[in-house]
Amino acid sequence: xxxxxxxxxxxxxxTVWIDATPFISQVCEDLEVGQLIxxxxxxxxxxxxxxxxxxxxxxxxxxxxxVATLDDAIQSGKAPIxxxxxxxxxxxxxxLACEASWHKGHSLSQTVFSCLYLLDVERTSSNAxxxxxxRTVRALCSLTRTAVSSVHSNEEEDLFIAAFGLPLEVExxxxxxxxxxxxxxxxxxxxxxxxxxxIKRKPAEEVEPLQEDPALEEGxxxxxxxxxxxxxxxxxxxxNMTKPxxxxxxxxxxxxxxxxxxxxxxxxxxxxLSHCADGIAQNEKTTASGREPIGFDPKVNxxxxxxTPPRSINLLTxxxxxxxxxxxxxxxxxxxxxxxxxxxxxxxxxxxxxxKRDPDLIARSxxxxxxxxEEKLFGKDSMFDVLHKTFSLSETVKxxxxxxxxxxxxxxxxxxxxxxxxxxxxxxxxRKLGKILSEWGILLQQGDALFENLMHGxxxxxxxxxxxxxxxxxxxxxxxxxxxxxxLTLGFQLQLYAPSEYCMxxxxxxxxxxxxxxxxxxxxxxxxxxxxxxxQTNKKKKRSKRKGSMKVTEEELQLTPQTLLxxxxxxxxxxxxxxxxxLTADGKFSESRQTIFNTEHERFxxxxxxxxxxxxxxxxxxxxxxxxTVQRNIxxxxxYLWSREYFATLQQHLQDLGHCLxxxxxxxxxxxSQRTTEINQLKQVASRNLIVLRIxxxxxxxxxxxxxxxxxxxxxxxxxxVKKV
Amino acid sequence: MGIHDELGSLAMAASLEFSNTKExxxxxxxxxxxxxxxxxxxxxxxxxxxxxxIGKFHCLDxxxxxxxxxxxxxxxxxxxxxxxxxxLSTRFPQSKGTVEQRNLGLxxxxxxxxxxxxxxxxIEEKLTLLSLQxx
Numbered sequence: 001x002x003x004x005x006x007x008x009x010x011x012x013x014x015t016v017w018i019d020a021t022p023f024i025s026q027v028c029e030d031l032e033v034g035q036l037i038x039x040x041x042x043x044x045x046x047x048x049x050x051x052x053x054x055x056x057x058x059x060x061x062x063x064x065x066x067v068a069t070l071d072d073a074i075q076s077g078k079a080p081i082x083x084x085x086x087x088x089x090x091x092x093x094x095x096l097a098c099e100a101s102w103h104k105g106h107s108l109s110q111t112v113f114s115c116l117y118l119l120d121v122e123r124t125s126s127n128a129x130x131x132x133x134x135r136t137v138r139a140l141c142s143l144t145r146t147a148v149s150s151v152h153s154n155e156e157e158d159l160f161i162a163a164f165g166l167p168l169e170v171e172x173x174x175x176x177x178x179x180x181x182x183x184x185x186x187x188x189x190x191x192x193x194x195x196x197x198x199i200k201r202k203p204a205e206e207v208e209p210l211q212e213d214p215a216l217e218e219g220x221x222x223x224x225x226x227x228x229x230x231x232x233x234x235x236x237x238x239x240n241m242t243k244p245x246x247x248x249x250x251x252x253x254x255x256x257x258x259x260x261x262x263x264x265x266x267x268x269x270x271x272x273l274s275h276c277a278d279g280i281a282q283n284e285k286t287t288a289s290g291r292e293p294i295g296f297d298p299k300v301n302x303x304x305x306x307x308t309p310p311r312s313i314n315l316l317t318x319x320x321x322x323x324x325x326x327x328x329x330x331x332x333x334x335x336x337x338x339x340x341x342x343x344x345x346x347x348x349x350x351x352x353x354x355x356k357r358d359p360d361l362i363a364r365s366x367x368x369x370x371x372x373x374e375e376k377l378f379g380k381d382s383m384f385d386v387l388h389k390t391f392s393l394s395e396t397v398k399x400x401x402x403x404x405x406x407x408x409x410x411x412x413x414x415x416x417x418x419x420x421x422x423x424x425x426x427x428x429x430x431r432k433l434g435k436i437l438s439e440w441g442i443l444l445q446q447g448d449a450l451f452e453n454l455m456h457g458x459x460x461x462x463x464x465x466x467x468x469x470x471x472x473x474x475x476x477x478x479x480x481x482x483x484x485x486x487x488l489t490l491g492f493q494l495q496l497y498a499p500s501e502y503c504m505x506x507x508x509x510x511x512x513x514x515x516x517x518x519x520x521x522x523x524x525x526x527x528x529x530x531x532x533x534x535x536q537t538n539k540k541k542k543r544s545k546r547k548g549s550m551k552v553t554e555e556e557l558q559l560t561p562q563t564l565l566x567x568x569x570x571x572x573x574x575x576x577x578x579x580x581x582x583l584t585a586d587g588k589f590s591e592s593r594q595t596i597f598n599t600e601h602e603r604f605x606x607x608x609x610x611x612x613x614x615x616x617x618x619x620x621x622x623x624x625x626x627x628x629t630v631q632r633n634i635x636x637x638x639x640y641l642w643s644r645e646y647f648a649t650l651q652q653h654l655q656d657l658g659h660c661l662x663x664x665x666x667x668x669x670x671x672x673s674q675r676t677t678e679i680n681q682l683k684q685v686a687s688r689n690l691i692v693l694r695i696x697x698x699x700x701x702x703x704x705x706x707x708x709x710x711x712x713x714x715x716x717x718x719x720x721x722v723k724k725v
Numbered sequence: 726m727g728i729h730d731e732l733g734s735l736a737m738a739a740s741l742e743f744s745n746t747k748e749x750x751x752x753x754x755x756x757x758x759x760x761x762x763x764x765x766x767x768x769x770x771x772x773x774x775x776x777x778x779i780g781k782f783h784c785l786d787x788x789x790x791x792x793x794x795x796x797x798x799x800x801x802x803x804x805x806x807x808x809x810x811x812x813l814s815t816r817f818p819q820s821k822g823t824v825e826q827r828n829l830g831l832x833x834x835x836x837x838x839x840x841x842x843x844x845x846x847x848i849e850e851k852l853t854l855l856s857l858q859x860x
Contacts, residue, residue: 017769017843018851023756024842028789030754037757037785039764047784050792050831053772054838061776061798061827069825071802303827 051308060302060309070119070300079116079295081127085211085220086276087294088129091117092227093287094296095137097321102141103362104324105160106313109301112141113166116295121170128186129224132179136231139173143238144362151368151423160361164304177235184228191221219272223288226265233259237332241366245379246340249370253336256329263329267322284317324360331363334670335370340378344390344415346668347371348482349562351422353674355429356715368423372416383412391471407450411443411476418483430490433483434610440480441614447473470526474519477616481516484611485509485569492716497607499591499709502718503580504604504625508611510573515617517566524563561664561675564657568650568682572717575646575689579720580709581629582639587703588696636701644693647686654679654686684713692720760785763844768793770834771841776800778832782844789836796832800825 027037036042051058073079083091095115102111117124117134124131145168149161194217211220236255240248266288273289287293302309316324334354342350354367373379377386387408414436421432450472488509491497497505583589598606604622612619631639661667661675692707699705706725709718764782770791771777780793801824 014847015845016848016851018846019841020763020768020844021842023760024785024789024791027756027760027785028787030756031785031787033787035757035787037760037764038783039761042784047792047831047833050833051829052833052835053778054774054835061800062774069802 056309058308069303070116073116073297073300074120074123078297079123081124081130083127083130083294085224086273086289086291088127089220089223089227089273090287090289090291090293091115091130091295092133093289093318093321094293094315095133096325097286097316097318098296099137099141100321100324101313101315102160103144103328103360104316105361106315107162107164107310108141108145108168109164109166109304110298110310110313111315112137113301114296114298116297116300119167119300121167128179129183132176132183133228133231135173135176136180136235138168138170139176140231140235140238142168142170142173143235143242147238147242147369148361148365151365151372151420164301166301166304177232180228180232184225184232187221187224187228191218191225194218194221216276219269219276222265223269223273226262226269230259230262230266233262237329241332241335242369244373246338246370249336249338253333256333256336260326260329263322263325270318284314286315286318286321288318328360328363331357331359332366335363335367337669338370340380342668344386345562346671347377347419348422349671350668351419352486353670355422355426356674361425364423364425368420371423372420375416377416377419383416384408387412387415391468391475405450407443407446410446414439414443415479418479426490426494430487430494430496433487433490437480437483437487437610438613440476440483441616444473444476444480444615447476467526470522474523478516478519478523480614481512481519481617484512484614484617485516487610488512489716492711498595499589500595500600501603501607502709503577503584503629504600504607506573506577506580507625507628508608508620510570510577511620512611512617513566513570513573517563517570520563520566524560559656559660561657561660561667564653564660565675565678568653568657571646571650571653572682572685575643575650575686576718577628578639578643578646579689579693581631582636582643583696583707584629585631585639586636586696586701588705588707590706591708637697640693640697644690644697647690647693650682650686654682678714681714682717685717685719688713688719688721692722695722767845769841769843769845770839772834773838773840777841778829778834780829780832783831789839791834791836791839791842793832793834794830796829798827798829798832800827 031037053059054062056062095112095118098111098114102108113119115134117130118138121131121134121138124134145161145163194214211217233255237252237259240252240255242248270288273287277289277291285291298312299309331354334357338350351367359367371378376382417436421429421436424432447469488505491505580589601622604625608620611617634642657675658679661672661679667675696705696707703725706723707720708723709720711718713719766782767779768782768791769777769779770793777799778793778796779799780796782791783794784792
């Protein structure tokens with residue numbers, strides 16, 4: 001029984017550490033089974049949250065699995081500075097994989113900072129290549145992190161920006177590029193030297209080769225060069241894309257092209273490197289050579305992150321890493337092709353189309369950074385100016401009264417918020433759109449107050465007032481319908497609906513889209529904004545009257561691609577909802593059975609309660625829906641016929657849309673390509689559903705066939721398939 | 726000890742009622758009473774991999790598992806790693822190298838990995854403790 005000096009006890013205390021081991025043993029013997037020694041502040045429930053020592057899931061400081069700290073690792077030789085070139089390339093590749101894994105949502109401490117060299121970059125200063133590369137990576141990660149956190153999109157991905165006190169922000173990293181340039185120069189010279197040797201010419205200067213085997217020198221030089229150049233290009237891309245008001249977008253576009261070509265070179269180098277690799281290839285390799293890299297320990301930061309050790313993660317493989325960066329560069333390129341002169345309507349369309357590419361966090365953050373800065377669109381247009389342009393009001397209207405009017409201010413705020421929402425991921429969008437819908441509804445209701453003020457305040461004539469009213473209120477109504485439609489279609493893309501609900505969703509979606517279309521027609525009749533040739537209108541035939549729609553002859557309209565697309569959506573909704581209602585009545589849609597948990601009425605309320613709170617589109621009740629689905633006066637056969645007619649109309653409109661698209665010149669490239677893809681998808685939807693309808697037409701009534709729906713052709717319009725029962 | 730006694734003890738533990746003098750009708754043993762007085766005292770528990778935990782004594786059970794609260798984990802970092810040095814530095818942390826510390830909060834140290842257990846006390850207590858063990 002020996003005593004040690006008191007450790008952690010206050011000085012001056014007359015206390016010592018007393019060995020209590022034998023005492024404790026005695027106490028344990030004397031205790032009854034199940035008896036505890038505990039005070040009054042003890043609770044079994046709280047005690048369950050205690051960290052159990054020596055349990056690998058709870059004890060982060062447990063020795064035995066790798067090293068505990070950086071110093072231990074360095075001392076045990078896990079991070080040597082003098083690496084061979086092959087090893088250095090492995091480190092670079094693995095670091096790239098770590099960076100991609102971080103982008104995908106893992107924490108910095110387990111990815112980028114599992115690199116022992118990055119944890120103490122100064123230590124690597126004797127190895128110029130390693131040092132400059134590490135500094136650039138660190139600077140890049142710091143910049144990326146700042147960009148993402150400044151748009152507050154980290155609400156979706158909290159783990160991304162947490163740095164856990166790791167050395168991410170370091171002075172002087174802004175100058176890392178000069179060092180990188182210097183080493184690139186050096187390797188360039190070595191490459192020339194190697195090439196000179198290859199054709200038996202003496203090199204101009206005596207350059208020290210990178211490694212021993214002269215036959216491999218050229219290959220290694222190229223491999224290093226393309227990696228260095230990729231890093232440089234990526235750094236420039238990030239610095240340019242974070243410049244305000246999109247000033248750096250053109251430069252960024254150039255660097256994206258450079259980065260993509262260097263990435264191709266990196267991919268090509270994999271053959272050479274794996275050929276030279278003398279080690280056994282990893283199962284899921286994270287490097288081009290297939291070897292496991294030196295200098296990484298995923299557990300070295302265990303004790304830094306939290307009391308409990310983080311769950312182990314799988315880093316992206318080499319293949320996945322290269323694919324990730326290629327996709328990221330593609331998404332960033334789309335952003336660089338945007339201009340700051342987009343109208344609001346075009347912007348929304350661009351955002352919806354961009355999201356169809358399923359962009360990752362980094363791309364979406366840069367997009368939002370470009371679009372919204374300091375409460376201004378593109379960092380330069382105040383929302384008042386944007387709305388003024390959107391409403392197409394005459395210049396005389398620009399008055400202080402209008403600018404400070406609360407309606408205008410509010411709609412500016414809501415529109416900007418809408419832009420930000422559309423930059424976030426789909427689930428977040430769905431949630432946020434639902435939340436702001438009621439705000440837009442309030443805006444609609446408050447509109448009257450605005451015009452009262454205007455009447456008294458400015459010298460508006462009655463005609464002026466009416467035209468502004470219809471322009472402004474019409475725009476607000478159209479936006480509200482658009483949001484409703486967006487919420488409903490997102491539900492399909494997020495797979496939120498049961499098959500039994502498809503019919504009612506399409507039915508309501510049709511209603512929302514139709515209302516939106518009406519407002520668009522009104523607007524376009526007043527202000528023909530597009531410049532389509534007017535001879536196009538002569539090609540149109542009069543369509544048969546659609547149920548519940550406004551009778552609008554198309555000769556009067558000059559159709560834009562957006563309007564035509566809306567029309568196509570409406571046709572598809574009608575076709576599908578009629579088909580599903582008929583199938584349910586016919587007993588062929590087995591999945592439309594009601595569940596035991598709630599009735600169809602309750603489900604209707606759950607789905608559309610949100611929309612009952614806004615005046616536009618006009619709220620529809622369950623009774624309306626029932627009267628649609630029951631259709632007592634129309635036979636099932638006739639219902640199938642109606643559905644066929646709508647799909648046929650869809651095909652016709654798709655053709656029109658194709659022609660319109662070919663003629664339109666002012667559509668941005670992403671919109672153009674997305675429209676083309678979507679036309680093909682919708683064509684498939686129409687044709688397949690028509691085939692099924694033909695089968696159904698000839699089949700017997702009743703449960704002879706089973707029809708199911710899937711979304712194999714289009715993200716939110718279903719396609720039917722038939723099976724014998 | 727019959728089933729009823731066991732159940733009685735368990736029920737007593739679960740209901741958190743605690744009587745200093747009696748439990749289930751039986752008087753507490755002296756050591757158990759003495760141990761109650763050690764609750765909320767600073768305790769330093771050494772663990773088999775060389776770390777030790779300094780925290781306030783919260784709970785002890787018959788199997789010898791100890792719960793501490795406001796715990797500090799101390800990991801001695803020593804230049805050499807021979808067994809002798811590890812042994813020494815667990816007992817004399819200030820004599821060899823530095824100690825890496827982390828705050829952990831509520832911690833349970835299973836009896837299986839516990840290597841040592843020291844309690845903060847005055848010099849007189851040390852003698853009392855000695856006398857208790859000799860009983």
